[in-house]
Amino acid sequence: MLYTIGDVSERTGLPAPTLRYYDKEGLLPFVNRGSGGIRKFQETDLEWLRLIECLKASGLQIKDIKRYIDLFIQGDSTIEERRQMFYAQKENVEREIKMLQSTLDLLTYKCWFYDMAVELGSTEAVKNLTEEQLPPHIKKIKAKMNKVQYATKKKKDCAA
Amino acid sequence: MLYTIGDVSERTGLPAPTLRYYDKEGLLPFVNRGSGGIRKFQETDLEWLRLIECLKASGLQIKDIKRYIDLFIQGDSTIEERRQMFYAQKENVEREIKMLQSTLDLLTYKCWFYDMAVELGSTEAVKNLTEEQLPPHIKKIKAKMNKVQYATKKKKDCAA
DNA sequence: TTAAGATTTAAAGTGAACTTTAAGAAAGGA
């Protein structure tokens, strides 16, 4: 079964120009062309696109993904470098999840804060609540937040 | 205690031009100026910066954060809108964490795959492993990944 | 008072990832 770029766009939700852009950047080297130069996508190409989406979600840039694809094409001699790339990216995602979880703590606190502000009619009234009047889970979050100061934001490190 | 922009830059890790940029965009409306027009930061300004960093980490854009600050300045009449903003953003972060967790599954699988490829000397050899030869946690991940197809990527929805 | 170093501004430049435009070629149904 072969798909045109329009089919693939519909199935993936990616705009056709984006698919052409990925192709131009070397992210889709396995897509064949028909006689008239028209791209013919196969199921395996859709699988590559799923992997690309996932790597993008993990924080890799287009050029990093291209690097990976180039390594893939080179074959088994690049296994070690690909392995290292995935380990590095796994660490990045683990770190990112941790950061988002502490961001979530703050948002949970803010949601509670504004729930109370709605209830009490002002933000001042919430600030005037004593420590004992806070629900336990909010106390816990506040304690946690006080520990975190400026998270030294790690630069998005490339899959080296 | 008052801080110059250089002090704040050092303490937060944010470059001074970035702080000026935030100020210009209206994210730091509480920073005072000395006689010569030089910014004098207070502890409360550092707290605002921490909140800004957090909201940025949650996926809010500069203009969304400005919107929040404008609402804050308007006072208690905007409590409800601020509440809704935080709830929406909390949902965004929860969704983002879920997405990263499935991304992490894929990366965990890939790390295992390339560990095996190193061990066996080729990627083909790993592909030829039978279902029974896979460790349980990898089987589990593979089963999970088969369910997820194209995650309909939600647009970064603004705090409405 | 003077020199060095930090701060100010506006404006231009950057990099990433698309997105849009324009003009032309191919595919597929009536």
Add this chain to the structure above:
DNA sequence: TCCTTTCTTAAAGTTCACTTTAAATCTTAA
């Protein structure tokens, strides 16, 4: 065959969040 739709390309435009530049002004130690 014709017509409409979909495809092709290259090139220019967009958005976001800074970053850099340049020239002027302020602060501070000698």
